[in-house]
Amino acid sequence: MKLLFPRPRGGLFAAAALAGAALLTACSPIKIVNGLTPSSTYGFEGDIGYGAAPRQRLDVYTPLPASMAANGAKPLVVFFFGGTWSNGDRASYKFVGEALASRGAVVVIPDYGLSPVFKYPVFVQDSALAAKWALDNAARLGADPKQVYVMGHSSGGYNAAMLALDARWLGAVGGSPKQFAGWIGLAGPYDFLPIENPQAQVAFNWPDTPPDSQPLAHASAAAPRTLLLAATKDKLVNPVRNTGQMATKLRAAGVSVETHEYDDLSHITLIGNVAKPLQWLGGPVLPPVLAFVGLPAGR
Structure with a gap:
């Protein structure tokens, strides 16, 4: 299913969209968004080790009783942040944890090894270890172990895709993609050889990048x-080559695929739109994510 969410570009909406884009590209955009994000709408357990390395830490956001589904079953979403595998940290994505946990999901947001210190496949291996931790701890966290999802934005979408599609990574830590109820990719790069982005070149040791590093494969x-x-107007990750090709290939294989394309969002505002302070930007992004994991899709 392909859904389009166009929005008018004139008047007050255009001014608001420009203001939101400016907010997200300011000096400390994520700090501003997180500062405006509620802190009383979820439970929190932070700085949990899923491995021995300094970057192998994660945070957990849990629903309050009022936001639990009527049957008590809660999905668990492991979210991987973007940053060209070169920057980012879990604390910066409080707004994602809040958006999902306040509506009934348990959310796990891990850090993972970043380039140039760590290169492919280390960040995929870290992601697999974090996802295995989530699978093993789902019931303890109050989630349904059969409703575990991996989700990511941009390079984090790549990480999620590799875990869901390439059984090597979870298999190496005693898990399997078959344990996932689904995977969610927001503007993920799934087919990007030859590599043109300088940071990505370092992260994947280009030109010695193995072809099987591509999720589409x-x-x-x-x-x-x-x-x-x-x-649709993403200037960083080509939506036709990446999202379009992935959807086409999976559908041809008989996989259930739902796609949403947005004319009024950018690569950055696509993820920013899930934050309560920025849901007026366009979209909506959060409702289809909630519906996909089995939660009420209210905005």
Whole structure:
């Protein structure tokens, strides 16, 4: 299913959109967004080790009783942040944790090894270890172990895709993609050889990048159900080559794929739109994510 969410570009909406874009590209945009994000709408357990390395730490956001589903079953979403595998940290994505936990999901946001210190496949291996921790601890956290999802934005969407599509990574830590109820990619790069981005070149040791590092190479009938979201005017990750090709190949293999394309969002505002302070930017992005993981899709 392909859904488009166009918005008028004139008048007050255009001014608001420009203001939001400016907010997200300011000196400390995520700090501003997180500062405006409620802190009383979820439970929190932070700085948990999923491995021994300094970057192998994660935070957990849990729903308050009032936001639990009527049957008590809660999905668990492991969210991987973007940053060209070169920057970012879990604390900066409080707004994602709040958006999902306040509506009934348990959310795990891990750090992972970043380039140039760590290169492919270390960040995928870290992501697999974090996802395995989430699978093993889902019941303890109050989530349904059969409703675990991996989700990511930009390079984090790549991480999520590799875990969902390439069984090597979870298999190495005693897990399997079959344990996922689905995966969610927001503006993820799934087919990007030859590599042009300088940071990505370092992260993947270009030109000695193995062809099987590309998620699209692993799209098959074994993939879990899939939700793909992209901005049609994304200038950083080509939505046709990446989201479009992934959707086409998975559907051809018989996988259930839902896609949403947004004319009024950019690569950055696609993820920013899930934050309460920025949901007026366009979209909406959060409702299809909530619906995909089995939660009420109210904005």
